[in-house]
Amino acid sequence: MTFQGSRACQACGAPxxxxxxxxxxxxxxxxxxxxxEVMLPGSKRLRLSADTLSLRELLAVVESGVFYWRxxxxxxxxxxxxxxxxxxxDLSQIxxxxxxxxxxxxxxxxxxxxxxxxxxxxxACGVCGRGNRAEAKYCVACGAPxRPGLRxxxxxxxxxxxAVAARSDIGRARPLNEDTVYAGEFSTSDGVVATLLLxxxxxxxxxxxxxxxxxxxxxxxxxxxxxxxxxxxxADEDWHALLRQAVLAANRRVFEQAQAxxxxxxxxxxxxxxxxxxxxxxxxxxxDSRAYLINAAGVxxxxxxxxxxxTDHTIVARLVxxxxxxxxxxRTHPQRHMVYRSLGTDPTTDVDTLSQALAPxxxxxxxxxxxxxxxxxxxxxQIVLEEPHADQACERLVGLANQRGxxxxxxxxxARVR
Numbered sequence: 001m002t003f004q005g006s007r008a009c010q011a012c013g014a015p016x017x018x019x020x021x022x023x024x025x026x027x028x029x030x031x032x033x034x035x036x037e038v039m040l041p042g043s044k045r046l047r048l049s050a051d052t053l054s055l056r057e058l059l060a061v062v063e064s065g066v067f068y069w070r071x072x073x074x075x076x077x078x079x080x081x082x083x084x085x086x087x088x089x090d091l092s093q094i095x096x097x098x099x100x101x102x103x104x105x106x107x108x109x110x111x112x113x114x115x116x117x118x119x120x121x122x123x124a125c126g127v128c129g130r131g132n133r134a135e136a137k138y139c140v141a142c143g144a145p146x147r148p149g150l151r152x153x154x155x156x157x158x159x160x161x162x163a164v165a166a167r168s169d170i171g172r173a174r175p176l177n178e179d180t181v182y183a184g185e186f187s188t189s190d191g192v193v194a195t196l197l198l199x200x201x202x203x204x205x206x207x208x209x210x211x212x213x214x215x216x217x218x219x220x221x222x223x224x225x226x227x228x229x230x231x232x233x234x235a236d237e238d239w240h241a242l243l244r245q246a247v248l249a250a251n252r253r254v255f256e257q258a259q260a261x262x263x264x265x266x267x268x269x270x271x272x273x274x275x276x277x278x279x280x281x282x283x284x285x286x287x288d289s290r291a292y293l294i295n296a297a298g299v300x301x302x303x304x305x306x307x308x309x310x311t312d313h314t315i316v317a318r319l320v321x322x323x324x325x326x327x328x329x330x331r332t333h334p335q336r337h338m339v340y341r342s343l344g345t346d347p348t349t350d351v352d353t354l355s356q357a358l359a360p361x362x363x364x365x366x367x368x369x370x371x372x373x374x375x376x377x378x379x380x381x382q383i384v385l386e387e388p389h390a391d392q393a394c395e396r397l398v399g400l401a402n403q404r405g406x407x408x409x410x411x412x413x414x415a416r417v418r
Contacts, residue, residue: 172406178209204267254344370408
């Protein structure tokens with residue numbers, strides 16, 4: 001989100017000059033200059049794979065970041081000019097490292113950090129992949145038989161019950177809230193109900209980000225309503241195709257609106273969607289908002305209580321993948337807000353999709369980076385598991401992000417499997 005405007009002291013509320021380091025009224029340290037989220041066009045230039053990453057594709061994305069900041073440097077003044085110069089210097093160091101590796105003959109690099117395998121367990125379902133207890137006869141997620149000679153179930157497993165809450169907050173520094181959140185239900189023609197959860201983080205400034213996120217959500221809901229009215233898809237691949245089509249329609253509409261009005265040129269949004277149908281969550285994702293799975297009983301090996309289901313489409317996330325940054329360094333890296341894949345910046349975009357089986361005790365959490373910037377994964381899980389109600393967890397998470405700075409809009413959606 002682009003922000004042009006004055007800052008305020010977080011201690012006494014007095015206005016601060018753009019370059020002020022301390023408040024002239026109370027002497028408190030001034031908050032950092034707002035980090036600007038940057039959307040880089042050309043989302044198809046960097047493709048993610050399970051175990052390798054193309055250095056040349058990553059190099060091209062970083063080069064586009066340098067080009068962006070050089071344009072800003074030419075027309076910026078004061079603190080903004082210093083910010084652009086620092087960004088160019090930082091990205092140039094990354095370019096030098098990547099170029100050196102390519103010159104040494106490396107075209108790709110093995111990914112060192114990827115999302116962990118979920119639901120490590122004694123007995124895996126051959127149909128949906130969900131882990132089950134060793135003594136289970138039928139899969140807890142899809143109802144498929146796990147033992148030879150057992151009859152397949154003649155009906156779908158009953159849908160799970162969800163307790164859902166959502167909260168979006170302007171934060172402590174932005175002039176308006178450009179995030180859009182939604183949590184609601186869709187009914188199919190045969191009476192089956194699916195629950196839609198989503199977070200969209202708009203970018204572009206001058207209210208354009210607010211327009212982009214709202215437009216994307218409106219379009220996505222309309223597309224899904226039309227598609228689900230025809231019935232319920234059976235296979236995960238069909239759900240993925242349905243979600244991908246809806247997200248691409250949202251991308252086209254935001255892009256066309258941005259091209260049609262000069263005041264909205266350059267607007268865009270992230271979009272993270274979870275569509276819960278039966279006992280499975282089907283996800284679609286573009287950008288750097290996130291989806292997590294949380295369960296006190298564990299969501300994978302080694303007793304993990306939380307796992308990130310989505311991958312951030314940012315430069316620093318890829319640098320973590322190839323081992324040039326640690327996750328802790330990425331949280332405070334000056335280029336952490338450079339998003340190379342978003343909705344509305346190009347006529348089309350790539351969409352990540354996946355499906356996840358749900359079980360009692362699971363919590364799905366979707367959030368914008370305004371929350372993830374201030375709380376690490378362990379803190380998110382602790383608060384979500386400690387609070388007895390989803391709405392209380394949302395309030396506490398947003399309050400803590402504001403307490404720690406609130407430099408961005410803060411949005412969160414939580415669904416508890418009852």
